[in-house]
Amino acid sequence: MSGWTVARLVARTKESDTARTLHLQVPGWPGHLAGQHIDVRLTADDGYQAVRSYSLSAPADGDQVAISVQPAPYGEVSPYLVEEFPEGADIEVRGPLGGWFVWRPDRTEPVLLVAGGSGVAPLVAMLRARLALPDGPAFRLVYSLRRPQERWFGDSLDALDGRSDVAVDYAYTREAAPGATRPVGRVRQEDLLIDGFTPAQRPLCFVCGPTAFVEHCADILVALGHRPDRVRTERFG
Amino acid sequence: MAALTPGFRARRRAPGDRLPPGQFTTEGFPVLSAGPTPVVGTDRWELTLTTETGDRRSWTWSRLMALPQDDLTTDLHCVTRWSKFDTRWGGVSLDVLLEGVDTHATYAWIESYGGYTTNLPLADLRDGKAWIAHTYDGRPLPAEHGGPARLLVPHLYLWKSAKWISGIQLRLTDQQGFWESLGYHDYGDPWREQRTWGD
Amino acid sequence: MPVQDGNALAGPLSEVFAVEVTSAWRLCPGCGTDSTVGALRVYTMGTAAVARCPHCGEIAFRLARHAETLWLDFGGGGALRIPVTG
Ligand SMILES: [Zn+2]
Numbered sequence: 001m002s003g004w005t006v007a008r009l010v011a012r013t014k015e016s017d018t019a020r021t022l023h024l025q026v027p028g029w030p031g032h033l034a035g036q037h038i039d040v041r042l043t044a045d046d047g048y049q050a051v052r053s054y055s056l057s058a059p060a061d062g063d064q065v066a067i068s069v070q071p072a073p074y075g076e077v078s079p080y081l082v083e084e085f086p087e088g089a090d091i092e093v094r095g096p097l098g099g100w101f102v103w104r105p106d107r108t109e110p111v112l113l114v115a116g117g118s119g120v121a122p123l124v125a126m127l128r129a130r131l132a133l134p135d136g137p138a139f140r141l142v143y144s145l146r147r148p149q150e151r152w153f154g155d156s157l158d159a160l161d162g163r164s165d166v167a168v169d170y171a172y173t174r175e176a177a178p179g180a181t182r183p184v185g186r187v188r189q190e191d192l193l194i195d196g197f198t199p200a201q202r203p204l205c206f207v208c209g210p211t212a213f214v215e216h217c218a219d220i221l222v223a224l225g226h227r228p229d230r231v232r233t234e235r236f237g
Numbered sequence: 238m239a240a241l242t243p244g245f246r247a248r249r250r251a252p253g254d255r256l257p258p259g260q261f262t263t264e265g266f267p268v269l270s271a272g273p274t275p276v277v278g279t280d281r282w283e284l285t286l287t288t289e290t291g292d293r294r295s296w297t298w299s300r301l302m303a304l305p306q307d308d309l310t311t312d313l314h315c316v317t318r319w320s321k322f323d324t325r326w327g328g329v330s331l332d333v334l335l336e337g338v339d340t341h342a343t344y345a346w347i348e349s350y351g352g353y354t355t356n357l358p359l360a361d362l363r364d365g366k367a368w369i370a371h372t373y374d375g376r377p378l379p380a381e382h383g384g385p386a387r388l389l390v391p392h393l394y395l396w397k398s399a400k401w402i403s404g405i406q407l408r409l410t411d412q413q414g415f416w417e418s419l420g421y422h423d424y425g426d427p428w429r430e431q432r433t434w435g436d
Numbered sequence: 437m438p439v440q441d442g443n444a445l446a447g448p449l450s451e452v453f454a455v456e457v458t459s460a461w462r463l464c465p466g467c468g469t470d471s472t473v474g475a476l477r478v479y480t481m482g483t484a485a486v487a488r489c490p491h492c493g494e495i496a497f498r499l500a501r502h503a504e505t506l507w508l509d510f511g512g513g514g515a516l517r518i519p520v521t522g
Pocket of ligand 1: 464466468469489490491492494
C-alpha cells in the first residue's frame, strides 16, 4: 500500500498509567509483518501537518491494526493521540512500512528480543506472531523498564507463565518487582547471555528502544559474538 | 486535500516581539546534527579564514582565547520550530577575526569538522552579529552543541550557526551548503520564515 | 532526536520507490561495509534526513520533504541492491 489512507479510531485501551494502545480500522489493509510500522499524519485546521511513525504492536486483525503510544512531555502529537483524539474520528495513515526490522513466520532460528521501555511494541508484535503459530522457534524477550507499573502488554506477557519455548525476562532499572532476584540496573552482559540464544545457536536478535539503550545492548550482543547483521536495531531517536 | 484531525493543533504560540512566526518556546536545548559528533581536542583545533584571493589566516585554540572576548545573551530559533530564549554565550566576535582582512567578497562559506557546510552573506558575519562561541552558560561548549567552538549567528535559523567550525571562506559568488543544497533557504531569516527555497 | 535507523525512512522512501527499499543492500564505497538501508544511521533536521554508513559514517543519501517536493540526493554513490522475487 502506498500513499495516505484514512483510518478510524475504534478503541483506545490502557497499557500503563500513561500509555495507551490505539486500535485503528484501516479499510483495505493488506496485512503486515511483525516489526513493521505505520506513519500517522495529523492535519490542523490551519493546514499545519505533523507526521510520526509508530510500530504496529499486534498482528493484523482483518482491517484493524494497533499502535501503542507513550505521551512525551510537552510533545506535539503523542499527548494528543493518548488524551484527545476522539474515538470514531479519522486520521491519515501510511503503511505497512519497513522490511528489515521484521520477523517472518517462516524463519526457523531462535529469536532474542531486547526491549527498552516503549521499544517493546514491535517486539511484542513479533512475539504475538510467534504465538499465533502452532509450532515455531524459541523466543526470548528481555524487557528493560524502570519499574513494574510501567510494563506494557501485561496480559499477553503473563500468559507466557509456565512456557519454556517463549518466555520473558525483566530487567528493571530503578525498582524491581517483589521477589525479583536480579539487582536493579541497566542491561548487563549476563542479561543477554541466555541458554539457547548464544552466538553458537545463531539467533536473530532484535533490539528496540531509545538510542542510547539500543547502542548499549547492540554493543553487548556484538561483543558476545553475535554477527552484526543478525543484530537488527530500531532506535527511537 | 488532507483530512482534518479534529482538535489537533500545532504546538506553537502566537508570535510576538520575541517569538518569530511558526515557532514555540522550549526550556530544553534539543540536539540536532547531520552526522556523528566529531571529537576535536583543543590541542589540534584550528580555525582558518581564506579570502577570495587565497590569503589565509588561522587561529589555534590559544590564539583564539588570547583575542578580546564577548559575553552575550541571545535567543535561538531553529527551523524545526523551537526557539530558546536568553541563552548565554562566550566567544570572539567575527568583527575581531575579520579586522584588517582585505576582501571584496559578498559571501561566506562555512566548513566544519565532520564535513558540515553552510553559506551566508558576509555582511551577516559583521557588525556584532556573529561570534565564534566556545562557552555556553558559563561552561565550555559541550561537543553535542558544537564544542570546542561553533559559529553563532543568532539572527538566522540555527543551522547557519555551524557546530564544530573549522573554516570560513570568503567568496565572490554564493555556493550552497549542506542543508541549503537539500532545499533549505540560502538566507534563513526566522522573522520572514525563510525555511526552504521559495519562502 | 540524535540518531535513528534507516527503518525510520520507510515512509518517505515509499513515496519514490515502487518496492520496499529499506530491505535493499548498500555496499559502502568508503569502508566496504555491506548493510541494508534499514540499518543505516539516520540523522534528521525537521523533514530532512541524512542516511549514513553505520560503520564509517559516509553519506549514503539525503532526503527532504518540503511542501510538494521530495528531495533525494544520492551524491557519491553506493549502489542499492533491491531483492526481487523470481
Ligand atoms: Zn562505510
